[in-house]
Amino acid sequence: MKLNQIVLKDILRRKRRVLYAALGVVIGTMTVVGVLTIAYAGENRIYGQIEKYGANLTIIPDINSIDTKLGNLSLGTLTVGENYISEANLPKIRDIADGEIRKALDINDNLPIATIAPRLYVNAPVRGITVIISGVLPEDELAIKNWWQMSAGKYIAADNEAIVGAMTAQVLKLKVGDEIPLNGSTKLVIAGILDETGSSDDYQVVVPLITLQKAFGKEGLISSIDIRALCNACPVEIIATALNQNIPGIKAIAVKQIANSEMDLVTKVNRLMISLAGITLIIGVFGVVNTMMSSVHERTRDIGIMRAVGASRRQIMQVFMLEALVIGVIGGVLGYFTGTLLAYGIGPVIFEGVSIRALPQFIPLSLGIAVAVAAVATVYPAIHATRIKIAEAFRSL
Numbered sequence: 521m522k523l524n525q526i527v528l529k530d531i532l533r534r535k536r537r538v539l540y541a542a543l544g545v546v547i548g549t550m551t552v553v554g555v556l557t558i559a560y561a562g563e564n565r566i567y568g569q570i571e572k573y574g575a576n577l578t579i580i581p582d583i584n585s586i587d588t589k590l591g592n593l594s595l596g597t598l599t600v601g602e603n604y605i606s607e608a609n610l611p612k613i614r615d616i617a618d619g620e621i622r623k624a625l626d627i628n629d630n631l632p633i634a635t636i637a638p639r640l641y642v643n644a645p646v647r648g649i650t651v652i653i654s655g656v657l658p659e660d661e662l663a664i665k666n667w668w669q670m671s672a673g674k675y676i677a678a679d680n681e682a683i684v685g686a687m688t689a690q691v692l693k694l695k696v697g698d699e700i701p702l703n704g705s706t707k708l709v710i711a712g713i714l715d716e717t718g719s720s721d722d723y724q725v726v727v728p729l730i731t732l733q734k735a736f737g738k739e740g741l742i743s744s745i746d747i748r749a750l751c752n753a754c755p756v757e758i759i760a761t762a763l764n765q766n767i768p769g770i771k772a773i774a775v776k777q778i779a780n781s782e783m784d785l786v787t788k789v790n791r792l793m794i795s796l797a798g799i800t801l802i803i804g805v806f807g808v809v810n811t812m813m814s815s816v817h818e819r820t821r822d823i824g825i826m827r828a829v830g831a832s833r834r835q836i837m838q839v840f841m842l843e844a845l846v847i848g849v850i851g852g853v854l855g856y857f858t859g860t861l862l863a864y865g866i867g868p869v870i871f872e873g874v875s876i877r878a879l880p881q882f883i884p885l886s887l888g889i890a891v892a893v894a895a896v897a898t899v900y901p902a903i904h905a906t907r908i909k910i911a912e913a914f915r916s917l
Contacts, residue, residue: 640732755776
């Protein structure tokens with residue numbers, strides 16, 4: 521009888537014990553696959569949001585908060601800096617952004633490269649409810665937010681037109697063609713209603729920048745600036761540094777830096793969960809060792825008979841390692857599927873709104889981990905089995 525037939529016969533005879541041994545491996549691989557699936561989905565969600573955001577850089581006023589104290593008595597927080605950015609800085613910002621891109625990519629022409637979209641925010645009442653009015657340069661804003669779609673009407677085409685976010689239109693019961701006042705004097709016509717985006721755009725009224733500036737006496741002022749460099753190789757961190765060093769009163773932030781901050785949190789969560797998975801795998805190893813040792817004691821007679829008919833220690837070792845292989849494959853397959861189910865269950869709890877999907881590329885990893893765990897756990901019981909003497913085996917009869 522061949523070794524693989526002996527192993528198959530023993531497994532079929534002791535199905536329950538084999539499943540118990542595989543269970544420890546399943547739990548370990550399940551945890552690893554679940555963690556990696558959740559981590560993959562979380563990273564994709566973060567990078568997908570950044571890609572959808574459109575801008576590579578965002579510029580805001582350089583405002584600092586200082587805690588004022590009298591001895592140990594806190595007197596509150598003091599804000600230092602302007603709440604707005606001067607529109608006069610836009611040409612300087614373009615020169616620096618385009619200059620760094622030309623330098624990095626060795627571009628010689630003087631045509632504009634980056635898309636620069638300034639924005640002014642004002643809180644104002646519309647139909648008795650205070651909403652955020654966002655003043656934009658329509659063409660540049662649409663170039664930054666190229667995912668915008670209109671659910672009704674059309675995009676801004678004149679200075680007296682506005683578009684409204686999906687939630688704002690729903691709450692204020694606005695429709696295309698309605699008129700809304702702007703600071704009691706200017707009348708705006710609703711040209712279109714945005715499709716729901718899942719962002720703050722859903723709660724805003726978007727109007728031309730110059731119209732909002734004139735209506736509220738904020739000529740030459742903007743609240744923030746988005747810059748889209750339109751290339752993956754553009755040196756956004758270098759651009760941000762150059763802007764911060766050369767233009768006072770602003771703070772330029774590379775969107776990648778925001779992503780890295782979020783990814784740091786994801787990495788810490790992943791490390792914690794991988795540590796738990798590692799502990800689970802170690803527990804699984806001891807479970808397999810215990811099961812295989814019990815198997816060795818139960819099969820002392822069988823091992824003795826094998827030795828008596830000429831089986832070598834190496835062949836006995838192979839029997840146990842083949843059994844470990846079977847346990848590993850069972851544990852790996854079940855671990856992959858249960859790990860994926862685990863990710864579906866707890867993924868949305870860890871990362872709100874994350875979309876979990878099965879990842880077939882983790883099947884080889886799951887099998888590899890499971891087989892390795894089962895093999896490592898079987899080494900000691902297999903060595904112990906090879907040391908059983910024929911006389912001892914026959915005394916157990």
